[in-house]
Structures are given as C-alpha cells and as structure tokens.
Amino acid sequence: MANVDQFRSDVRAWLEANCPAEMRQPMTREEDTFWGGRNTTFASQPQRVWFERMRDKGWTVPHWPKEYGGGGLDGEETKILRQEMAAISARLPLVSFGISMLGPALLKYGTEAQKREHLPKIAAGLIRWCQGYSEPNAGSDLASLQTRAEPDGTDFIINGQKIWTSYANYADWIFCLVRTDSAAKKHDGISFILFDMRSPGVSTKPILLISGKSPFCETFFDNVRVPQANVVGQINRGWDVAKYLLQHERAMISGMGERGGNRPLGQVAAGLIGADAGGRLDDSMLRGQIAGFEIDEAALACAAERATDLAKAGQAHPAFSSALKYYGTELNKRRHELLMSAGGIDALEWESERSTEGAAARAWLRTKANSIEGGTSEVMLGIVAKRILDLPGA
Amino acid sequence: MALILNEEQSMLRDSARGLIGSKAPIAHLRKLRDERDATGFSRELWRAFAEMGFPGLLVAEEHGGSGLGAVEAGVIMEEIGRTLMPSPFLSTAVLAATALTRGGSAAQRQEYLPRLAGGDLIAALAVDEGAKHRPLHTAMKAVRSGNGFRLSGTKGFVVDGHVADLLVVAARTAGAPGEAAGLTLFVVDPRAKGVEIERTVMVDAHNAARITFHDAEVSGVLGEVDHGAGLLEGVLNVGRGAVAAEMLGAAEEAFTRTVGYLKERKQFGKLIGEFQALQHRAAHLYVEIELTRATVLKALQLLDAGAAEAGAAVAVAKAKAGTVGTLAVQEAVQMHGGMGMTDQFDVGLFMKRMRVCQELLGDANFHADQLARLKSY
Ligand SMILES: Cc1cc2nc3c(=O)[nH]c(=O)nc-3n(C[C@H](O)[C@H](O)[C@H](O)COP(=O)(O)OP(=O)(O)OC[C@H]3O[C@@H](n4cnc5c(N)ncnc54)[C@H](O)[C@@H]3O)c2cc1C
Numbered sequence: 001m002a003n004v005d006q007f008r009s010d011v012r013a014w015l016e017a018n019c020p021a022e023m024r025q026p027m028t029r030e031e032d033t034f035w036g037g038r039n040t041t042f043a044s045q046p047q048r049v050w051f052e053r054m055r056d057k058g059w060t061v062p063h064w065p066k067e068y069g070g071g072g073l074d075g076e077e078t079k080i081l082r083q084e085m086a087a088i089s090a091r092l093p094l095v096s097f098g099i100s101m102l103g104p105a106l107l108k109y110g111t112e113a114q115k116r117e118h119l120p121k122i123a124a125g126l127i128r129w130c131q132g133y134s135e136p137n138a139g140s141d142l143a144s145l146q147t148r149a150e151p152d153g154t155d156f157i158i159n160g161q162k163i164w165t166s167y168a169n170y171a172d173w174i175f176c177l178v179r180t181d182s183a184a185k186k187h188d189g190i191s192f193i194l195f196d197m198r199s200p201g202v203s204t205k206p207i208l209l210i211s212g213k214s215p216f217c218e219t220f221f222d223n224v225r226v227p228q229a230n231v232v233g234q235i236n237r238g239w240d241v242a243k244y245l246l247q248h249e250r251a252m253i254s255g256m257g258e259r260g261g262n263r264p265l266g267q268v269a270a271g272l273i274g275a276d277a278g279g280r281l282d283d284s285m286l287r288g289q290i291a292g293f294e295i296d297e298a299a300l301a302c303a304a305e306r307a308t309d310l311a312k313a314g315q316a317h318p319a320f321s322s323a324l325k326y327y328g329t330e331l332n333k334r335r336h337e338l339l340m341s342a343g344g345i346d347a348l349e350w351e352s353e354r355s356t357e358g359a360a361a362r363a364w365l366r367t368k369a370n371s372i373e374g375g376t377s378e379v380m381l382g383i384v385a386k387r388i389l390d391l392p393g394a
Numbered sequence: 395m396a397l398i399l400n401e402e403q404s405m406l407r408d409s410a411r412g413l414i415g416s417k418a419p420i421a422h423l424r425k426l427r428d429e430r431d432a433t434g435f436s437r438e439l440w441r442a443f444a445e446m447g448f449p450g451l452l453v454a455e456e457h458g459g460s461g462l463g464a465v466e467a468g469v470i471m472e473e474i475g476r477t478l479m480p481s482p483f484l485s486t487a488v489l490a491a492t493a494l495t496r497g498g499s500a501a502q503r504q505e506y507l508p509r510l511a512g513g514d515l516i517a518a519l520a521v522d523e524g525a526k527h528r529p530l531h532t533a534m535k536a537v538r539s540g541n542g543f544r545l546s547g548t549k550g551f552v553v554d555g556h557v558a559d560l561l562v563v564a565a566r567t568a569g570a571p572g573e574a575a576g577l578t579l580f581v582v583d584p585r586a587k588g589v590e591i592e593r594t595v596m597v598d599a600h601n602a603a604r605i606t607f608h609d610a611e612v613s614g615v616l617g618e619v620d621h622g623a624g625l626l627e628g629v630l631n632v633g634r635g636a637v638a639a640e641m642l643g644a645a646e647e648a649f650t651r652t653v654g655y656l657k658e659r660k661q662f663g664k665l666i667g668e669f670q671a672l673q674h675r676a677a678h679l680y681v682e683i684e685l686t687r688a689t690v691l692k693a694l695q696l697l698d699a700g701a702a703e704a705g706a707a708v709a710v711a712k713a714k715a716g717t718v719g720t721l722a723v724q725e726a727v728q729m730h731g732g733m734g735m736t737d738q739f740d741v742g743l744f745m746k747r748m749r750v751c752q753e754l755l756g757d758a759n760f761h762a763d764q765l766a767r768l769k770s771y
Pocket of ligand 1: 130132136139164165166167216372373375377379
C-alpha cells in the first residue's frame with residue numbers, strides 16, 4: 001500500500017508540474033484532440049508541450065511495456081494515473097486508433113518484429129492508423145466481407161472497397177480485413193493485414209456526415225501489393241484478431257462520453273437555463289431527467305472500473321466490453337439530447353461564432369453514430385444474449 | 395481499492411449463501427406467510443445467524459461484534475434478497491447497530507450492543523411518518539418533561555417494529571418540519587407506557603409496524619439533542635446501501651429464473667429464448683443489473699472509507715437499484731406469461747418484495763432528487 005500511495009503522490013506532483021493549464025480545459029473543438037501521424041500539426045504550443053512530456057514518460061500508452069515505447073505501468077498504477085489525470089481534467093495527450101485498437105491486437109497476436117516495427121511509432125504519435133473493416137455489403141454482418149487478397153509470390157494483391165473508414169484521408173497506415181480463402185466458411189477465410197496508405201492503388205473519397213463534417217471515407221483498393229509478412233496472426237485466422245480488436249474498440253467507445261470535464265450536467269444546464277430561488281434548475285422536468293441521467297452515468301463509470309478490476313483479477317468475461325459499449329453509447333446520446341434541451345434555441349445555431357460554429361448541434365448529431373460505429377446497439381445486445389446469457393439460437 | 399469482493403468477503407458470501415440457501419429458501423417465506431406467523435421471522439434462524447456472528451457484523455469487537463463494515467453487511471443483504479428471507483438483519487444488525495455505535499454513549503453501547511451482537515436483542519428504527527420517506531419532514535414532537543421527554547405522534551413502516559425489544563425513534567425537539575436542525579434520536583422501550591404498536595401486514599409478507607406514541611415518557615437520547623440530523627442521515631445511508639444490496643440480490647435471482655425460463659419454455663415450436671425481442675430485453679436487463687452491482691459495491695466501499703462522496707454514491711446506488719430492480723421483476727412476470735401471475739409461482743413474490751424495498755429508505759425519485767441537491771442543481 002505504501003508504494004501505491006507513494007506512486008500516487010509522485011504522479012500527482014508530476015502532473016501538477018507538467019500539465020499546462022490549457023490542457024486542463026474541456027475540449028470543445030476538433031483540433032483539441034491530437035491524433036499524431038506523419039502530416040500532423042499541433043493546434044497550440046501547450047498541446048505540443050503536454051504531448052512531448054507525456055510521450056517522454058511513456059504515458060501516451062502507460063500500460064504498454066517500456067521496450068515498445070510504453071510506460072511499463074501495471075494495472076493498479078495505470079488506474080491511479082488515469083484517476084489523477086481525471087482529477088485535474090487533464091486531456092489525453094494523444095488519441096489514436098493505434099493506441100486503442102491496433103496496439104492491443106499487436107501485443108497479443110503480433111510477431112516480435114511487428115511489435116518492434118509498429119508499437120513505438122504508435123506510442124510516439126508518428127504513425128496514424130485507420131480501420132478497414134466495414135464494406136458496403138458487410139456492416140453488422142462483417143464476416144461476409146468481400147475485399148480479396150490473392151497471393152503473388154511472397155506478397156498479396158488486394159482488390160475491393162471499404163466504407164465508413166474513419167479518417168482514412170488522414171491516415172498513414174491501415175489495418176484491414178481481407179478475404180484470403182473464398183471457399184472456406186465465412187469466418188474462416190479472413191486475414192488481418194497491415195499496409196501503408198501510400199501504397200499504389202489505394203484511394204479515398206470523403207463522405208459528408210449529418211454533422212456537416214466528413215470524418216470518414218470510402219476507401220478503394222486497386223491491385224494493392226502488400227507483403228504476406230504483414231499479416232497479423234495466422235493467414236485465414238484474422239477473425240480472431242478482428243474480434244479481439246473489437247473488444248478494445250468497444251471498451252474505448254463506451255467511455256467516449258466521460259470526457260466532458262468534471263462539471264455535472266445539471267450545473268451546465270442551470271448555467272444555461274437558470275436556477276430558482278432554492279438553487280434548483282429552473283425546469284423541474286428536465287432536472288429530473290438530468291438526475292436520472294447522472295445516476296446512470298455514475299453507474300456506468302462504476303461498471304467500467306469494476307470491469308477493469310475484474311480483468312486484472314482474471315475474472316472478466318471477454319464479451320463484457322459489448323455490454324459497456326451498448327450502455328455507454330446509448331448514454332452518450334442521452335447526454336447530448338439533454339444538452340440540446342438545456343441549450344434550447346441557442347443550441348440550434350449552426351454557423352455563428354457565438355455558437356463556435358454550431359458546436360453543440362454538431363456534437364449532438366455526431367453522437368448518433370456512437371450506437372452504430374464499432375457494432376450497433378442491436379448487435380451488442382445480440383452478443384450479450386449469445387455469449388454471456390447463452391440464449392438459444394442467438 | 396479494487397471494485398470487487400476480496401477473499402474474506404467472498405468467503406463470507408459463500409457461507410451466508412450456504413446457510414440461507416439451505417435453511418431459508420423461498421418456501422420459508424411462504425410458510426411464515428401462509429401460517430400467519432406472529433413473529434414474522436424465524437427465531438431459530440436468527441440464532442443460527444448469531445452463531446455465524448452476523449447480528450454483530452457492524453458491532454465493534456469490544457462489544458462482542460466482529461467490527462466489519464458496510465461491504466460485509468451488503469454481502470449478507472444480497473443473499474437475503476436472493477431468497478426473500480424475512481430477517482431482522484436490516485433493522486437490528488444494520489440500522490440499530492449503526493445508530494447505537496455512532497450515537498450511543500459508552501454506557502448505552504455497553505448496555506445494548508453486546509446483546510444485539512449476540513442475537514438477543516431485536517431493535518427497530520422508527521423514522522417515516524407520511525406515505526413517502528422524508529426524514530427531514532419529521533413532525534413528531536418530543537417535549538421536555540422532567541429529566542426526559544414526552545413523545546407524541548405516529549410512525550409508520552417501522553421494520554420489525556412489532557417484535558422489537560428496543561426502538562430508535564427520530565423526533566423533533568425544535569424547528570419545523572423540513573428543517574435539519576431540531577431533530578433528535580431517542581432510544582425507547584417498546585413496552586413503555588403510552589407506546590401502542592400495530593403490526594401492519596404488507597404486500598410482501600415481511601415485517602412492519604405502525605407505532606403511536608401517546609405522550610410516552612422517554613429518557614434515552616442518542617447523540618445530541620437538536621443535532622440528530624447528521625447522525626440520522628449517516629445511519630440511513632448505511633441502511634440505504636444495505637437495502638440496495640438486498641434489491642440487487644432479488645433482481646439477480648428474478649433475472650436468473652427468467653433466463654432459465656427462456657431456455658425451457660417452448661412456443662411456436664421454438665424455445666421462447668430464441669425470439670430476438672426477448673433476447674434483447676434480457677440482454678439489456680443483464681447490463682442494467684451489472685451496473686447496479688458495481689454502484690452498490692462502490693457505495694458500500696465509500697461508506698466504509700468514510701469518504702465525502704459516500705452520500706452521492708449511496709443516492710446513486712439506491713436509485714439505480716430501485717429502477718433496475720423494478721424492471722427486473724416486471725420483466726420476470728411478463729416473460730413468464732400466465733405462470734408469472736400465479737401465487738404458486740415465485741416470481742410474483744419478488745415483485746412484491748421489490749415494491750416494498752423501493753419505498754424503504756427512499757425511492758428512486760427521492761434519491762435522484764438527493765443527488766441533484768448534492769450536486770447543486
Ligand atoms: C461515425 C462512424 C465511424 C465508423 N468508422 C469505421 C471505421 O473506421 N472503420 C470501419 O471499418 N467501419 C467504421 N464504421 C462502420 C460501422 O462499423 C458500421 O456502420 C456498423 O457496423 C453497422 O453496419 P451498417 O452501417 O452496414 O448497418 P447495418 O448492418 O446495415 O444495420 C442497419 C440496421 O439493422 C440492424 N441490424 C443488423 N443486423 C441485425 C441483427 N442481426 N439483429 C437486429 N438488428 C440488426 C442494425 O442494428 C441497424 O440498426 C463507422 C461507422 C460510423 C457511423
């Protein structure tokens with residue numbers, strides 16, 4: 001216990017000394033998130049300073065081993081670091097699909113050479129990754145994907161189309177699911193492969209979302225040549241890797257709503273609408289809805305904490321991230337419905353400077369994707385029914 | 395601290411489950427109900443509890459208890475919830491033990507706690523007066539008289555009130571209903587003159603009483619006169635955490651039985667668990683119950699740590715247990731079809747108990763409001 005307490009006070013002191021004040025403010029604009037990558041730029045000097053200091057500690061990926069650029073912290077230490085960062089509302093120094101999705105899959109399934117090649121670049125924010133899973137005819141039924149990879153010497157030649165590929169137009173590399181055996185049953189002929197988005201034959205086309213932004217693309221592969229050595233795990237066993245990665249993706253998405261800073265939603269609403277003489281939010285029905293929401297939000301935070309502790313104790317159910325993904329995303333949609341309600345007509349502005357270019361409305365619309373991306377709520381419930389509750393025919 | 399039970403707590407759970415599962419399955423509740431048992435619980439089982447040290451779980455070792463905490467009490471309550479066992483554990487081992495430990499003088503602690511811990515003293519907490527739990531709205535008057543006070547007024551929903559050997563009563567020595575200042579906790583002998591006790595048979599066949607005080611003379615005060623609100627709130631919070639744990643146990647059991655039924659009942663030539671409409675509802679409920687489990691344990695741990703956030707965590711846990719417990723028993727009855735509506739089938743008993751637990755020490759709305767107040771909006 002003494003060591004743990006010592007660690008906590010060291011972390012607290014270090015964060016206090018090293019996290020710039022600007023990096024303790026709630027994130028309001030897209031540029032507030034630093035994604036890394038070959039062509040990246042920093043939105044501000046504090047963002048750069050914060051990122052570099054954290055990177056040098058290995059704390060962009062605190063729980064990864066040191067030899068791969070991580071901080072080498074154990075589960076308890078990682079939890080403490082997160083708690084202390086949350087306590088001062090410190091922003092994440094680096095957000096990326098490499099950290100939340102590919103990294104865990106490489107740590108489990110990658111060869112030593114693949115780990116040494118890719119993990120340190122993820123930790124240092126040098127390479128930005130995108131995810132090539134979904135296709136026009138393979139969404140919820142992902143395993144029916146058609147993009148083909150045909151062997152040619154020691155390479156594969158890849159042809160096909162992906163869709164909804166988030167930030168494909170900014171990404172440096174892609175982790176991609178391809179069909180390597182079309183005769184096998186649909187789950188048994190898929191491989192998980194990595195390649196450079198600059199490879200000849202790769203092209204992207206942005207898609208505009210209802211939020212008016214275009215964070216994702218159609219991605220086309222026209223005779224793209226990729227070494228077979230870039231397959232992670234065994235050829236034709238890519239579905240195992242894909243599913244494992246999805247568990248991490250879902251855990252990440254389930255926590256997306258928690259970054260709103262430490263101010264209770266009810267106070268935010270009271271700031272916008274006003275309070276009565278007793279200090280109560282001056283809209284009693286909304287106040288009740290917000291309190292109900294905050295109960296569920298607190299409950300989700302407890303469940304996420306417990307899931308981490310169960311995992312450390314080796315007692316976690318592997319499908320539990322689907323449960324959290326379902327609940328967390330539905331909750332985040334509710335949060336933004338309540339925020340829109342609290343904002344009233346002011347939250348409807350789309351372009352003015354006063355509204356930070358319609359930040360509230362755009363954020364609200366963006367959250368509608370939460371229960372679709374990474375597997376829909378209906379699919380999550382199906383997974384819980386089948387894998388956890390063991391219901392028949394699910 | 396990890397948000398999971400440690401090894402000793404898991405062992406406690408296993409031994410409680412062993413005892414309760416074998417000695418007090420749901421048939422035990424049915425028997426007490428159908429025979430209109432005058433006590434409303436089994437004294438023999440309470441003795442078996444005493445042999446395991448359960449009544450004194452929260453009592454300090456110097457008074458014959460084991461000096462454990464809210465987490466351990468919650469572990470027992472969860473098991474009690476699973477079989478709907480009527481037991482004075484909440485009234486005596488949780489509420490009264492906490493009130494006496496925190497508010498009692500050295501002499502009071504010495505007088506009551508060893509007997510309580512040994513299973514020889516049943517005690518009940520009398521707070522509610524109206525239809526809803528509103529502790530600050532306590533109106534019952536305690537007027538100074540000689541060296542003591544005289545109580546007049548009526549308390550309802552006093553759990554185990556008709557079998558109690560000791561009552562802990564909240565009354566107003568000053569101030570107006572709605573104010574925290576002016577509340578005082580008293581210890582009262584239920585056999586004292588002017589104390590009239592009526593057993594109120596409730597929908598769930600568990601114990602409760604309505605107690606009327608007709609100028610009853612009392613001398614024992616717990617804590618400070620006029621300044622009992624903080625003490626009361628602390629006691630209630632431990633009780634709320636414990637009731638939330640009971641509701642969790644009942645919700646889990648109702649859910650387990652429901653999922654079992656989905657895998658057994660056939661219609662349209664299929665198991666009803668193959669219908670996606672039911673699968674998704676069951677999956678949703680599973681997630682809600684897991685969230686509830688985490689919030690209950692969190693609240694109990696924070697209570698034990700004496701943390702400042704314990705009050706908010708208790709509000710979250712009791713509110714969540716209220717809404718999720720209600721959903722669990724509603725889905726249980728619905729998914730059992732006509733069977734769920736029969737008295738012979740157990741799921742209805744879970745529905746009845748859950749309704750009572752929802753009101754006990756504040757329902758989900760009460761606690762949502764508490765949370766909003768705590769967070770200043
Ligand atoms: C913002 C955003 C970012 C994304 N980023 C990426 C990315 O980076 N990379 C990537 O590969 N993909 C990405 N996706 C794609 C995402 O994973 C898919 O949209 C998702 O899996 C659903 O597939 P679909 O859109 O084809 O919908 P469908 O599968 O066509 O679903 C339509 C509706 O039918 C329901 N449905 C389908 N099957 C069932 C069933 N068995 N039971 C009950 N209901 C069912 C669904 O729940 C949904 O409501 C992203 C999506 C969004 C919205």
